[in-house]
Amino acid sequence: MAIEPEPAPQNRRGPLRPERLASARSRLRGGALARLVQACDLLLLLGLFQIKCRGDALLDPNLLLIAASVLVAIGLKGVEAYQLTARERLGAHLYRVLGAVGGSGLAMLAFVALTSSGAAKAESTLGIVDWCLTATPLLCASHVFWFVYVARLRRRGVLTPNLLIVGATAAAQRLVALALAKGDVNILGVFDDRGERAPKHIFGVPVLGRTADVKSHRLLPFIDRIVVAVPSNATARIAELIAELAPCPNEISLLMDGFDPAREHAAQERLLDMPLAHLSAVRRGVVQGALKRAVDIAFSVGALIVLAPALVAIAVAIRLDSPGPILFKQRRHGYMNEEVLVWKFRSMRTEASDYAAARQVTANDDRVTKVGGFLRRTSLDELPQLWNVIRGEMSLVGPRPHAIGMLTGGAEASKLVESYAHRHRMKPGLTGWAAVNGSRGPVDTPEAVRRRVSLDLEYVERQSLWLDLTIMARTLPCVLGDTQAVR
Numbered sequence: 001m002a003i004e005p006e007p008a009p010q011n012r013r014g015p016l017r018p019e020r021l022a023s024a025r026s027r028l029r030g031g032a033l034a035r036l037v038q039a040c041d042l043l044l045l046l047g048l049f050q051i052k053c054r055g056d057a058l059l060d061p062n063l064l065l066i067a068a069s070v071l072v073a074i075g076l077k078g079v080e081a082y083q084l085t086a087r088e089r090l091g092a093h094l095y096r097v098l099g100a101v102g103g104s105g106l107a108m109l110a111f112v113a114l115t116s117s118g119a120a121k122a123e124s125t126l127g128i129v130d131w132c133l134t135a136t137p138l139l140c141a142s143h144v145f146w147f148v149y150v151a152r153l154r155r156r157g158v159l160t161p162n163l164l165i166v167g168a169t170a171a172a173q174r175l176v177a178l179a180l181a182k183g184d185v186n187i188l189g190v191f192d193d194r195g196e197r198a199p200k201h202i203f204g205v206p207v208l209g210r211t212a213d214v215k216s217h218r219l220l221p222f223i224d225r226i227v228v229a230v231p232s233n234a235t236a237r238i239a240e241l242i243a244e245l246a247p248c249p250n251e252i253s254l255l256m257d258g259f260d261p262a263r264e265h266a267a268q269e270r271l272l273d274m275p276l277a278h279l280s281a282v283r284r285g286v287v288q289g290a291l292k293r294a295v296d297i298a299f300s301v302g303a304l305i306v307l308a309p310a311l312v313a314i315a316v317a318i319r320l321d322s323p324g325p326i327l328f329k330q331r332r333h334g335y336m337n338e339e340v341l342v343w344k345f346r347s348m349r350t351e352a353s354d355y356a357a358a359r360q361v362t363a364n365d366d367r368v369t370k371v372g373g374f375l376r377r378t379s380l381d382e383l384p385q386l387w388n389v390i391r392g393e394m395s396l397v398g399p400r401p402h403a404i405g406m407l408t409g410g411a412e413a414s415k416l417v418e419s420y421a422h423r424h425r426m427k428p429g430l431t432g433w434a435a436v437n438g439s440r441g442p443v444d445t446p447e448a449v450r451r452r453v454s455l456d457l458e459y460v461e462r463q464s465l466w467l468d469l470t471i472m473a474r475t476l477p478c479v480l481g482d483t484q485a486v487r
Contacts, residue, residue: 015203018162045069355403399434
């Protein structure tokens, strides 16, 4: 495939970088949003039927209204009114809505004309016309609202997926060209190992470095998927790249090159069907994620209300015990390596605060205050993190957040286990599978780090609502009965 000469890049950001970068944690799924719009349409049609139907029995006119509502719902789906793509214009979208309502109305009028006569025919015709004249502006108004709202989400960078490409190949060029044409994904950059021989950009999308640079690049927390674009027959090179990218918590896909051109032409109707073979990352359903978030909010808000007197008492005790702030804040790793500011009750002397976790807490640590010692033994120092849960930065259950750059035996803990960052494929938690299975407190040896990571990854793979509730139920007995863990 011949590649057209590339235009000079306008800036280092590239043409497919959104106005604002949103972390992977805050990204919304387009499919879930489309189902929400569809559900709103169904509720609107149901409400309209309740208003328009007459009498207590489902007589013929009412049955016709039910049929019209069903036909409109099917029609809206059929004309792809729920795609809400970036390239679609509002006028074209409203034509889809009008076509679905108008087509359903005409079908029902034709049915009435063929099956009814006399007064029944006139009554049914008037009912259908009245229903269509009411449904059309309501559905159009609803879709205008959603269209504008979705456009706003795109500008905020929370709806369109963000990609990185590894390999400045012909396949990568086709993918970038298609993304520029359709606008359904953001490609933030390309990485390539050819050094000086690598291009500076692909159609304006900048080449940011080598494959080894991906793991520590500042864009990584904003990336939904890493795409490896290499020739499909370069099996050894593919294995090398996948091994090098294995420590990344992000989803990794393989962009196949060199397949049937006819398949490629058909696949270009959808941006990522070139094809993309899924390789890694944890996938979870929308319902499961929504249930987990609902439990987080309900329990956290309830706990803050119930524990408010205890929180005030702890704050007073800290202030009376030693000078300094009541709360301690520390940057830690969150979802997809995002840096989040985690809150705790201060348990150490202010001048001895260790923001970088260069020295983990040991038994009889002279930095810990009297009140702090009690708070750490009972884990009450973690209660302010309920606010992190409400903000969506943490969850009630998940891998415990570790400080960025935390040292274990003089070495950075994240370097001791290759799959360390995979524990960030879920939000960090107040408690977790590791905590209730004996891995609680500091991880001060390489063996402790490996065990903690192993338990965290086991939770990431097994996570379910029932498992979360089980861990929450086991947490309090574990905390009260654990007299050996150093905290």
